[in-house]
Amino acid sequence: MKLSGAQITIKQLERCGINIISGIPGGSNLPIYDAILDSNIKSIITRHEQGAAFIAQGMARSTGKAAVCFATSGPGATNLITGIADAMADSIPIVAITGQVPTSLIGTNAFQEVDFIAMTKSICKKCYAIKSADELITAIPEAIKLAESGRPGPVVIDIPKDIQNQIIEFDSWPEIQKCTDNSITQSTAKKLESAAKLINSSERPLMFIGGGAIHSESTEDIIEIAHKNNIPVITSLMGIGAFPSSNQLNLGMIGMHGKKSANMIMHESDTIIALGVRFGDRSTGNTNKFCPGSKIIHIDIDTSEIDKNISSYIGINCDLKAGLEHISPLIESNTRSKWLSQINGIRIRYDLDCDQQINLPRNLFNLISEVIDEDTIITTDVGQHQMWAAQYGSYSKPRSFLTSGGIGTMGFGLPAAIGAALANPDKKIVCISGDGSIQMNIQELATMAEHNLNISLIIINNQQFGMVKQQQELFFNARYSSSRFATSPDFSLIAQGYGIYIYHPAKSGEYSAAISAAINHSGPCVIDLPFDDSESVFPIVPPGSANTDPICGESKLKEAS
Missing domain, CATH: 3.40.50.1220 (TPP-binding domain)
Known part of the structure; x- marks a missing residue:
């Protein structure tokens, strides 16, 4: 059979069980996107490549199976880096496939050329710098297997545009190898x-x-x-x-x-x-x-x-x-x-x-836990809301709580929720974010709306970087530097601009009805929850202290300072 490098890439992804990819097309990966048209793979167009990486993570974290994201060369590829590093830290099996400038232009500072292999070799399990189309026959299944086997993690495959267009002839596809034996010595x-x-x-x-x-x-x-x-x-x-x-x-x-x-x-x-x-x-x-x-x-x-x-x-x-x-x-x-x-x-x-000082956050997550069922998948961003979700949420099954732990990436929650929803269309997805975190990948509301995904996005809106402000209060004598917002957007208008239904309770007494309605809403919706900016996460162990010596509650604030 005669196939191009791009066709081999897509065919081998299909043979490995990949049926959804997330990403953005560009000059250096257009042949691969053209090959998708002749496949059964569903292409999810994101609004930023970082969103594509975290969508892949959402699919992988919620299923345990490798997921794939695409990007073009240069800025497209570099926009994936945070998502790849995050996957490495949390042992998440994703495969990032990037376009590259033609081999004849590599090393010439060509338009949108970066040495992506050098950039990512310390944050992934393996990098493949493809030199010929026949390498893709084995590289694609190897990458999927490597991402899933042993300690899972990300793998990068960088494919120059001329290799994507290169036509080769071969007799048959090699057998797809399964993960290695885990027997005990x-x-x-x-x-x-x-x-x-x-x-x-x-x-x-x-x-x-x-x-x-x-x-x-x-x-x-x-x-x-x-x-x-x-x-x-x-x-x-x-x-x-x-x-x-x-x-x-x-x-x-x-x-x-x-x-x-x-x-x-x-x-x-x-x-x-x-x-x-x-x-x-x-x-x-x-x-x-x-x-x-x-x-x-x-x-x-x-x-x-x-x-x-x-x-x-x-x-x-x-x-x-x-x-x-x-x-x-x-x-x-x-x-x-x-x-x-x-x-x-x-x-x-x-x-x-430690609990006597905590009221609103605990009550909020008690409300959420009462409304969701055990199959609901919760994703979070990073900050105070993440810790409240960890402390007070109730989780009955593995892969029901998806969060960025190792490097703590703000902007993770929404695209991860999208990935979870794509991979689990029969499940409700609830994304818990903050007004700081959500704005780091807010453009993916378009992706959520475009595919009519069953996601309820809860925004804890306290008009600040809450965790930063809390640590400044505790450990920097309440000297607040760049942690509070002078202006905040109207999330209702933003959601409506994407055609997404919005719930906006005016005060905490209205939370219960709004949360119940939002989580039971079929399809995408946003709930904007106004939150007191004085709410803090307790306990907190100060840097350098033992776990047995935490700060617990408001009465300890002066002591900490």
Whole structure:
């Protein structure tokens, strides 16, 4: 058969199961967009390439399968960079396919030429600089497989325009290879058996689960072990949804904005079973003061994460699901009545201390949780609203809470919601954003409206960069610099300009009816919620402090300053 490089690219994407791509056409990728016309792939035209990258992330985060975004050379490609870096930090399988100037012009400072491979090699699993059309026959399926296998992450494929137009002849398509075997080696099995013995002999064990638990689809295994041995569970931000919020063993999120009780309980544990976590600084606080009396069992697919930030007592490099399936039969039944009683006392003492100052945010997310069903997917942007959603939202299933954790990208929420809606047309998507974050990719309201997606966008409107302002209040003697807005747009007019229905309650007493109506609305809608600019996120662990020494509530503001 005779096909061009562009046709090979599209055909191989189809053969790998890709049926939606997001992106923007331009001079250097027009042959690929022309080839789409002869395929079954649906092209989602975004209004900015960063939106395309986050739409791909929304598809990938909500399904666990690789998703693809396109961009042309130069500014089109560079606009993808933040989305690629975000995917790398949170281990999200996306493939970014970029056009490039013709090979004869590379290195000449041609129009819209940038060395995209050099720019992205530190923020992706692999970069393919395509030199001939026949390379695409293997590069495309390899990239999809690589993005999904091991620790997931982004892959970049840069294709010069002349290679897209190059015609080659070949006899048949190679077989699409599946992900590699995740079986347990004999040496790993011995470590897992040692870990099981330590868990059984411990008096105060605790499971700490992160994004790896979701990527490896280990929720059922974690629930089984937790119930069998009565092991309480805490999560990182990225682990939310991996263990049902309503489960009595779920103690909530730890870290900088985690529950004080969860941080205190973790400090009291004698054994921490860390599953698919990287012990990031927002989870650990001051690492020198992190759980000094605990023996840590760390299981992770990425060997570089073992002992990187926190030293482990038993470090195990393996697929998490395979590891838990090996451990589960070795775990003994245990009531742990003494440990659970101690935990209950800590929760009563510390949760009341930190929650008594929090009213409107908690009530808001209680309202949202009451209206949504367990299949609803929540996306957030980054800031105060993100932490309130993590603290007070209720999540029953993995992949139901999509947020930018590792690099914390404002502007993530709306395009991620679009991607989730495209990949899950039978589910309701609720995007929670702030008036600061939403304006960073607000143009994607056009994409949401164009495809009539079932997304309810909730804007927490406090006319400021709330998290920045809060930290200036706490740690910079209330010297506010560039954190409050002198002017704010009328989101009602913006939404109406895109043909999107708008709900705009005038005061908090009207929130309940408006939220219920918006979430039950079929199709795209926006709800603009006026919010008091004095609302803050508590607890908050000050930089350099231990997780056991957070600031809780308004009474602590003077003390912090």
